Amino acid sequence: MTTARELDERYGRRGRRRLPWVIGGAVAVAVVAVLGWMIVADEMNTVSAEDTGFTVVDEHTVNVRFQYTAPRGSDVVCAVQALDEEFGVVGWKIIEIPPAAGHSAAHDVSIPTVAPATTGLVKSCWVA
Structure with missing residues (x-):
């Protein structure tokens, strides 16, 4: 077997x-x-930003309005830029934003330019 x-x-x-x-x-x-x-x-820990508008004040200044969403209680840093007709950067600014009360907040920033700008926008934002 x-x-x-x-x-x-x-x-x-x-x-x-x-x-x-x-x-x-x-x-x-x-x-x-x-x-x-x-x-x-x-x-x-992701930050998102959305442009809400811009105003060309004069040939040396652009105001940019944007809204960002970030983790509550976080310091946020944003790179904002002004562009000319050919999409060349004619001004930029790094801004530090203190923690907001909520997840989203609106912000307005004035950017000095070296030449006339046609638009202003947020390049990117991140948690500091």
Whole structure:
């Protein structure tokens, strides 16, 4: 009579084949959890800004109005620029904004220019 051990040796079945799959599955779940948390943590510190308007005061000044959304209680730094007809930068300013009461706030900034500007906008904002 053939025993189970002889059948396992003959047909190549082994009892420990499941262990690598279990370990691999646990590692995959851990990697997905860590990557998911990294994405969520990064999004929590993201600042977004949207231009709401600009006014060309004279050939040496542009006022830019924008609204930003940032984590509550965070200092925000924004790079604001003025552009000419050919989209060349004719003025820029880095502004530091203290923490606002809420997540969103509006801001108005005056940018000195070296040549007549046709537009003003927010280049980018980040958490300080």
